[in-house]
Amino acid sequence: AQSVTQPDIHITVSEGASLELRCNYSYGATPYLFWYVQSPGQGLQLLLKYFSGDTLVQGIKGFEAEFKRSQSSFNLRKPSVHWSDAAEYFCAVGSILTGGGNKLTFGTGTQLKVEL
Amino acid sequence: EAGVTQSPTHLIKTRGQQVTLRCSPISGHTSVYWYQQALGLGLQFLLWYDEGEERNRGNFPPRFSGRQFPNYSSELNVNALELEDSALYLCASQSFGGSAGELFFGEGSRLTVL
Numbered sequence: 001a002q003s004v005t006q007p008d009i010h011i012t013v014s015e016g017a018s019l020e021l022r023c024n025y026s027y028g029a030t031p032y033l034f035w036y037v038q039s040p041g042q043g044l045q046l047l048l049k050y051f052s053g054d055t056l057v058q059g060i061k062g063f064e065a066e067f068k069r070s071q072s073s074f075n076l077r078k079p080s081v082h083w084s085d086a087a088e089y090f091c092a093v094g095s096i097l098t099g100g101g102n103k104l105t106f107g108t109g110t111q112l113k114v115e116l
Numbered sequence: 117e118a119g120v121t122q123s124p125t126h127l128i129k130t131r132g133q134q135v136t137l138r139c140s141p142i143s144g145h146t147s148v149y150w151y152q153q154a155l156g157l158g159l160q161f162l163l164w165y166d167e168g169e170e171r172n173r174g175n176f177p178p179r180f181s182g183r184q185f186p187n188y189s190s191e192l193n194v195n196a197l198e199l200e201d202s203a204l205y206l207c208a209s210q211s212f213g214g215s216a217g218e219l220f221f222g223e224g225s226r227l228t229v230l
Contacts, residue, residue, distance in 0.1 A: 034218075036221075041223070042223055043120070043206055043221035043222050043223040043224055044206065044208075044219075044221040045221070046218060046219075046220075049218060090159065092159075097164060097171065097172040098171075098172060099164075099166070099171040099172060100171075101147060101149070101164045101166060101171055101172055101210075102149075102210065102218075102219065103161050103164070103172070103174075104151075104159075104161065104219065105161070106158055106159040107158070108158045109158065
């Protein structure tokens with residue numbers, strides 16, 4: 001069965017500093033990988049996704065992530081964090097359900113705090 | 117274009133009661149997914165509806181059920197509420213043939229069971 005590990009529950013960075021959020025996955029085949037962000041009181045918003053091809057993917061809000069098959073990782077990065085980036089970030093691996101639907105298995109999330 | 121809308125946004129119930137949560141998908145989306153986000157348990161897949169049929173369910177008891185209507189909106193019903201059902205229930209939709217796994221989430225219905 002697939003699983004996702006986000007080893008950092010909380011991370012605090014200063015505004016303007018770089019950010020890296022870690023994600024490790026377990027999946028038997030080529031994974032579909034995602035990063036979602038959840039602001040307080042909000043639903044989940046897709047930041048970026050990896051299906052195949054270039055292992056460095058660009059997303060919205062200046063985020064990028066790199067897929068490393070050898071390390072089973074899909075870490076999220078941003079070169080310069082803005083105060084508005086404070087939120088909870090979820091890494092997810094996608095799998096195909098019987099019947100063709102898509103199941104996302106999420107990590108437990110990383111809460112990002114940005115210090116001004 | 118309106119996103120995924122859910123109602124109610126917040127509700128409080130007592131143990132043993134029943135609750136119905138509603139979800140309207142993005143126009144043109146035919147698949148609806150329900151997830152439970154409980155404190156300490158993360159996001160768990162609950163149910164998947166497509167074209168009016170329940171297609172798959174996660175590891176939840178039968179008292180979690182729902183349906184999808186001809187207009188693709190969906191309801192999630194939880195019977196015999198237990199304290200551990202307190203959670204944020206998120207609905208997500210996906211278009212037919214949409215990018216694998218790219219789900220569009222609503223803001224959720226926060227259920228508190230006392």
